[in-house]
Amino acid sequence: MAVYTDINEVDLKAFLAEYEAGDLLSFKGIAEGVENSNFLLHTSTDPLILTLYEKRVDKNDLPFFLGLMHHLAERGLSCPLPLPRRDGALLGELSGRPAALISFLEGMWLRKPEARHCREVGVALARMHVAGRDFAIRRPNALSLDGWQDLWAKSKDRADEVEPGLEAEVGDEMAFLGTHWPKDLPDGVIHADLFPDNVFFLGDDLSGLIDFYFACNDLLAYDLAIGLNAWCFEKDGAYNITKGKAMIEGYQSVRPLLDAEVDALPVLCRGSALRFFLTRLYDWLMTPEGALVVKKDPLEYLKKLRFHRAIENSTEYGLTP
Amino acid sequence: MAVYTDINEVDLKAFLAEYEAGDLLSFKGIAEGVENSNFLLHTSTDPLILTLYEKRVDKNDLPFFLGLMHHLAERGLSCPLPLPRRDGALLGELSGRPAALISFLEGMWLRKPEARHCREVGVALARMHVAGRDFAIRRPNALSLDGWQDLWAKSKDRADEVEPGLEAEVGDEMAFLGTHWPKDLPDGVIHADLFPDNVFFLGDDLSGLIDFYFACNDLLAYDLAIGLNAWCFEKDGAYNITKGKAMIEGYQSVRPLLDAEVDALPVLCRGSALRFFLTRLYDWLMTPEGALVVKKDPLEYLKKLRFHRAIENSTEYGLTP
Structure with a gap:
């Protein structure tokens, strides 16, 4: 759910007067x-x-976010396009908040994605990486190694409340990733949050990517690792190799992975699982009881992390050697 | 906010296949x-x-609800029209819930209504009363005298938690209304919940009434009393006689009130204020801390109730004698 700030028709009309946006017929807060x-x-x-x-x-x-959407849409990627105001700005203000008007993408996010959809997601992710190559603004990933350390420092003392032994296990993982995190892989603009609710489909065709509000500069193959974690596990926690293979093949049909990226995939998947585990753990521990937010279970990502730790070779993800 | 049950694209497509509704392009949970x-x-x-x-x-x-919308829309009232399925039914099932597909009304509900809008609301309410005259199904008002007694019985022991003295004050009011509630006024189908968020406008023109899920058979003038309470008080608790006069005049331009209805208006307004006070009090006391619901302040309606108790003559609402 997400309507934290309500708007009124008087302020909205004044806001819209700055755009070439037609006459307003209705507005609905959406979840x-x-x-x-x-x-x-x-x-x-x-x-x-x-x-x-x-x-x-x-x-x-x-x-960065609005410029990126504009940049990607101009290069043919289907994603929401921020409308410029009459004065050229992409950002205005409404109800005391920075506000943007953005094109609406038809399509539905899939509650029950199948392998063929995972393939399309891989294709779109690689297209985004290619289209983002010449984007001028940079934004470091606030949720990489250093950010994980910060989150962990705020959570570790209470981690064993969630599962006994967690403080030691995650501490070891942090140390491992600190030593083994790859440094010399291709980087660029990544989406960094490509979960099913951020990908729209019309029928079986991918109609667009949305929600670029975690996008940043980081290793491209790390974005694929995020995608594998987000799309290719079943509800019971099992990795679905058919989906994983489809996503990786889709990705490589546009941008083939380097050998070094293939080799690094298990570590990147561990890092990605840790990243979502840590933000969920932090929210779990810090969100006051009764807040208007549904807390996501951090243990889902702990299970994924353990799965990746047991991977000996990237072929286990479905990669063809 | 209201998305209590999520739906998935597979079940939704099967549901829509029962209707002549075009191809699905997107669906968004709305607040x-x-x-x-x-x-x-x-x-x-x-x-x-x-x-x-x-x-x-x-x-x-x-x-009753779906049939009423159909009945009113057929008689030219602008309100959502339930679509029939191919088998003629107005109701299907989705995600384990009874579900209906209903036409979308463009328009916005006014966060800042003015007197001219109140006039339009009065006109539309009277038109609804006229259009509903020959609706065949009946639904007694579950939130009239008997319903108030039930709610009060569940809340009164804790009423003084909200404001000291409330148990005695509301008990006296219940007794007064039990004795003085009018019995011989014109009745018919009433909306019973015509708050600003249930009336859409396009510019200054009323574009439709929505949310008939409290509609029932009761005194027609009681519906006007609900409207006066919902639209004609300012945020500081003051009655806005300009708005009240506009709403009543709008109503009477379509359906003139009988003298007996005019005389009963203060009592009907007291009952209406009590009705919303009681449901809000009940929700206030019974909703667990932290539930995903915004609790509405019952004292807003207590203040309105006190205002109406001090009314000596209906002209004080802005009625022209």
Whole structure:
């Protein structure tokens, strides 16, 4: 659910007057996105998404996010396109929040994705990596090794509340990744949060990627590792190699992985599993009881981490040697 | 916020196959309605609302609600129109819930309504009363005198937690209304919940009434009393006689009030204020801390009740003698 800030029709009309956006017919707060407030607008021309950026998003990052969507859409990637105001700016203000008006993408995110969809996700992810190559603004990944250390420092004393032994196990993992994290792989702009709810399909065709609010510069193959974790495990925790193989093949059909990226995949998957484990653990421990947020189980990602730790060779992900 | 039950694309497509509804392009959970889960669907033809009826709604009442919308829309009232399935039924099932597909009304509910809007609401309410005259199904008002007694019996022991003296004050009011509630006024189908979020406007023109899930048979003038309470008080608790006068005049331009209805208005307003006070008090006391629901302050309606108790003559609402 995500309508943290409500808007009124008077302020909204004044906001829209700065755009060439047709006449407003309706607006509905929608239950998508967890960081920001989102509204679906119908106008006399096209439907639009209105996003109000809440406090969790650093205002200084908005030119990166909005500029990236613009950059990718211009290069033919199907993703939401921020509308410029009459003065050229991509950002305005509404109800005291930075706010952007963004094209509405038709399509549905899949609650029950299948292997053929995972293949399309791999293709789209690689296309995004290629299209992002010449994007000028840089944004370091705040949720890589250093960020993990910060999160862990705030959570580790209470980690054993969630599962006994967790403090030692995760501490060892942090140490391992600190030593073994790859440094010389190709980097670029990554999505960094390509979960099923951020990919739309029309029928079996991928219609677009959304929610670039974790995008940053990092290792490209790390983004694939995030995708494998997000799409290729079943609800019972088992890795689905058919889905994994499909996603990797889709990715490589656009951007073949280097040998070094293939070799690094288990470590990248461990890092990705740790990253989502740590943010979930932090939210789990810090979110006050009764907050208007559904807490996600951190142990789902602990299980994935353990799976990746047992991988001896990337072929176990479905990679053809 | 209201998405209590999520849906998946597989079940939704099977559900839609029973209708002539075009191809599904997208669906978004929307933050409207508090009793049910609502989704806005885009299709290759028209946008639609999908409503999943949650447990608070009695399934036996659905033929009344859906039939009423159909009846009113057929008589030219702008309100959501339930789509029939291919087999003629207005109701299907999705994610284990009774579910209906309903036409989408463009328009916005006003966070800042003005007197001219109150006039339009009065006009639309009277039109609804006229259009509902020959509706065949009946539904008694579960939230009239007997229902108030039930709610009060469950809340009164803890009422003084909310404000000291409340148990005595409300007990006296219940006794007064039990004795003085009018019996011989014109009755018919009333909306019974015509708050600003249930009335859409396009510019200054009323574009439709929604949310008929409290509709029932009761005194017509009681519905106007609900409207006065819902629209004609300012945030500081003051009655806005300009708005009240506008709403009453709008109403009477379609259906003039009988003298007996005019005389009964203060008592009807007291009953209406008590009704919303009681449901809010009950929710306030019974909703567990931290539930995913925003609790509404019952004292807002206590203040309104006190205002109406001090009314000596209906002209004080803005009625022209």
